[in-house]
Amino acid sequence: MGAIAGEELKKMDKTQVHVAREEKILVLVRLRPLNDKEILAKEAADWECINDTTVLYRNTLREGSTFPSAYSFDRVYRGESPTRQVYEDGPKEVALSVVKGINSSIFAYGQTSSGKTYTMTGITEFAVADIFDYIFKHEDRAFVVKFSAIEIYNEAIQDLLSPDSTPLRLRDDPEKGAVVEKTREEVLRDWNHFKDLISICEAQRKIGETSLNERSSRSHQIIKLTVESSAREFLGKENSTTLLASVNFIDLAGSERASQALSAGARLKEGCHINRSLLTLGTVIRKLSNGRQGHINFRDSKLTRILQPCLGGNARTAIVCTLSPARSHVEQTRNTLLFACCAKEVTTKAQINVVMSDKALVKQLQRELARLESELRNPAPATSSCDCGVALRKKDLQIQKMEKQLADMTKQQDLAQSRLEDFMKMVAHDESSKAGTPHFRNRANKWEDGSVSETSGVVDPDRTSFISDGTSTARAPVRSHSDEDLEEVLSPGDQSEEYCKEVQCIEMEESSASDVINHDEEERTEAETHVEHSAEVNPETGLAQNRNPSSVRSVRARKSWNRGEETSTPPDDALETYYYPGIPEVHAVAFPDLEFGSGKKLMRSDSMSSRGSDSTEAHSVGTPMVGDDGGITSISSFVQGLKEMGNDIGLDKEEVSGTMTNWSEEFERKREQILELWETCNVSLVHRTYFFLLFKGDQADSIYMGVELRRLSFMKESFSQGNQAFERGGQTLTVASSLKALQRERRMLSKLVGKRFSGEERKRLYEKFGIDVNSKRRRLQLANQLWSKPKDIIHVVDSAAVVAKLVRFVEQGRAMKEMFGLSFTPPLPTSRRSHSWRKSMATLF
């Protein structure tokens, strides 16, 4: 249970070491004295602590009982032992782990009236005092401490800091476990603030009178303190890291016998809930103590769902089991001791939670990735083809791993950035507030004497501020972070990044869906209007005839791409003809401006277009739109990404041309594979379109074709094994999520059909794609058909043409063409790496 050495922390600052530490739960037993009622009732005290570790049952009348009479634990405390001693012997160290980035929990378990609240009140206050004492002594780090509190009452979770009694939801997060949503969290300012919050909790907590306890807690209470810290020296610098952890102080409701507690009505109902959840807790602990064999029923109660990390997860845990010595409670006492015996066999595995990523590490990973990809392209001569295959596979796996790491790091960087901003604000505030807070300027003012009143368990409220600012000046509140709940059980889940994304997704889907419906209505009206006014009405169907003789044309390859000639000269009749170099004699739907070079608008910058805005306005200036997560994948970020990737790989044009023979066949083969993999892996349609229209067969394209193919293959493999494939913008991609994103994209595209195509063009499109021009949701039907037949090259060409038109690919004009004219020869090395590329390319994987 030793503290983490300073060296270890220093090392961690540089290398992001996460130290997992396995240890048994610390179990202490506290025997309270007989209370007045028990004394009055002339109860015998049957239990006694015979030394520091053993509690003994001494009822001579019951000798010969089959139950053990002696029980040993880490420490036991007799009636007169003060709470401070209980705290100092173990809970202190566990609680203080939080300042070193390790989650911890301390809870009290025992029958009603055995002294849980009495014990936990003192422990919580001592611990908070010590945490802030630690903070005062470590001026080299900037700390932020936050407070939140909930109770579980009759299986409903309530926020003790909020007057709103609406139960909070418990949400399962794949990474964090059970997360309580919408918990209010306060940044602690000073001791008085802490005491205020505690009194709010006391006032809010459900307390009721039973015959055993005048002020019996009718709920499980969990007070959580989250501590995050960064070295001041590194604040704002590349190598800054943040430690983030929470400590939970848990005061469980006590088990009770209805007959003893004489409970009825509401009390009885509460007692049933309390007993049931404690029973589940007991079962979980018993199973865990048996070495986690079989299913552990954490999910059977909210309490065990929430406590899961403290019971075998990423946390250090101490349990204080409280006992009444009275003879009348012997059975309950034995049950508590049984629970304690099981608990001491349970192991947890705490680790240091380092939140802030190291930019330097990101760079190193990027370099390594580039090196591996380069090696993969030019493998060293192997002794046999088998060796070569194994080596390639190994390298590919390495690359995949590093890409995932990079995505992780990028996510952490974003998180770190927001934290850093908070810290900077906090430090700035400190500077400005120093002069205004003479009260706490003198370090002698703080409670170094540890003056916590033992009997009341109360720290002198007139003492100092909590948070060290380097000069012991009181710190003003810092705004709560929006994404602080990295590893925690009790977190403001609604604020978390994932949750926000989830909500955005839902909102977006809903709005998309309703938009589609609206569009459909619009579409119907439009079709009807068209029928009314069209000069050409089909006499049989009554529908407007939309066949434009020039809309379906023979498309010729104007040149041979495989000979490296100029690829795309806009046809004279570009208004009606689309042609795709490299595909001889395909028939395609013609649209006015599908060729590069119509030169209407320059593309927008990456930063504007790749941010993922969903609003139509964001696209209205000609930005290509619709990408991963229904946001925008701009062609510029796509292109930039490809170039940077080429740069990373260290490719040059000569090298490519020199190594490629028979490229045309190779290109054809790779393209077929890519087309199929796109469909299998639910790759974004916009991405497919960009890629398809850009890579027409230049030899310099080979590297991108290769990379695309390799990544898609990995993705397919991961999906087929039921694994997650890739982190996109910090999110893991699964078959389900990729499919969902694709469906979302189709809905988005369907919304654009009415905007980008005239009525006449739409009709031709519906015909071309075999959609009844009078059917409902025609636009969505069309969007659903796009890119759905990877083996049908005509369909592919048509789909690319439609999507290109929808996302205004062509409107980027000459500038894009010139860019493409570079044939994607990688640019000169540059130190900047665009993450928008990552985001853009993420749609691939």
Ligand SMILES: Nc1ncnc2c1ncn2[C@@H]1O[C@H](COP(=O)(O)OP(=O)(O)OP(=O)(O)O)[C@@H](O)[C@H]1O
């Ligand atoms: N170690 C102790 N020394 C002196 N008094 C104690 C001790 N433990 C508990 N008491 C007293 O016993 C009474 C019951 O304690 P407390 O309310 O903490 O029990 P509890 O286990 O939390 O009960 P419940 O589960 O019903 O809420 C209180 O009046 C408290 O002051």
